[in-house]
Amino acid sequence: MPDQPEDTPSFEVPVGMFQDVEDLKAQLARLTALVDALGAGEDDAPAGGEPEADAPGQEETEEEEGQYPPFILLLDPPEYDDELRGLIEWVEGVLVPGYLGEPSADSKWCHLWFEHPVAVARLHAAWLAWQELTDPASCGYTGPSVWHRDHLDPALRELRGSAGPFAGCTKGEHQVQHRMPTLVPSAWTHPET
Template sequence: MADDPDVPDFEVPVGLFQDLEDLKAEVARLSAQVKALTAGADGRAGEALPDAADVGQEAEEDAAEDEAQFPPFILLLDPPEYDDELRALIEWVEGVLVPGYLSEPSSDARWCHMWFEHPVAVARLHALWLAWQELTDPATCGYTGPSVWHRDHLDPCMRELRPSAGPFAGCTKGEHQVDHRMPGLVPSAWNRPED
C-alpha cells in the first residue's frame, strides 16, 4: 500500500475501526435497498424505475409499515399499548439485563426490584431496550453493534440509574419508595388534562 501514490500513508486510530465497520454495514444495507428499489416487477435489476406517483404511494405505505413495526417511546403510549410495551420491557430487563449485567445492589450501585414503578427508570430502560433490539442485529448494524450498545447505551444508562442520588435513591434492598423523587405536577406535553 505504501507504494500506491493515491493512498495516503498514516496511522488509523483504533476507534475508527468500529466506525468503519459500522459504515460498511450501512453501505451494504443501503446497497441492498437500492437494488430492491431498482428491481423490476420480475425481480431483475436495471429496469426502468416506476414513475414518481407510484414511488410516493409506496413511500407512504412503507412509512405506515415502519410505524407499526417500530414501537414509539413508551412514555408517549396510552393503555393498552403502554401495558403491552411495559410487559415486553419487563421480560427483557428481568431476563437479560438484570442477570447478565447488574451486580448486587449497594449504596453506590442501587437497584429497585420495583423499577417499573419509577417513570425515569422505565423511560431510560425502554430506550436502552430499543437500542439493544437494533444493535444486536448484524443485518442492521454489522458486527460491532453490541460493542456500540455497551459503550453508547448500557454504560451511560447505568451511570444515570444506579448512583446513590439516582432515581432509586430512596429504595433499599428490601424496601421500595417511588414517591421520594417525584416532583409536583407541572403542565407540560407529558401530562394530558383529565377529561
C-alpha cells in the first residue's frame, strides 16, 4: 500500500464481520421493540407480531403521566379524594393496628387524623415511602429497615409528640384549629406608603 505512511497500523477486518454486526443490531432493535410492545399489553401489540414504531412524543407523555405519585397536598378534588381514600385504608389497616399503641399524654393520636393537614402530609409521605421500600424488586432485603428508620420513626415522633398536630386533641375531643400560626410579615414585601 504505497499511499499510507509507514507508521499507520493495518486494520484488516473481514467484510463478513461488518455484516454480522449490522445483523445483530437489527435483531436487537426488533427484540427491543417486541419486548416494549409486550410490556405495554397484548392489546397494544400490532397484528402479525411485528412491533410498530412509537409515534413521536408518545414515549415522553407516558413517562410524565405515571412516573411518580403526586404529593397529596398538591392535588385537587377528585384526585385528592382518591389519594386520601387510599391513605386512610393504609393508615387504618396497617399503621394503626401494627404500630400505634394506646394514645397517652406523651404519645398523642387523633381518630380524625385526616382532618389535620400536617398529619395527612406526613402520613402520605410515609405511605409513599412504604410503597417503594417494601417492594423487594426495587429495594431488596433492607428496604423495610430503611423505611422504619428514615420514614416511620421520624413521622411518628413528629405526629405524636407534644408539639405535633394532635397536641390539642384528647380522647373524645378533636381540635383542628388549635395550632394555626399567625401571619408573619415577609421580609421580601414592603408595605405601600
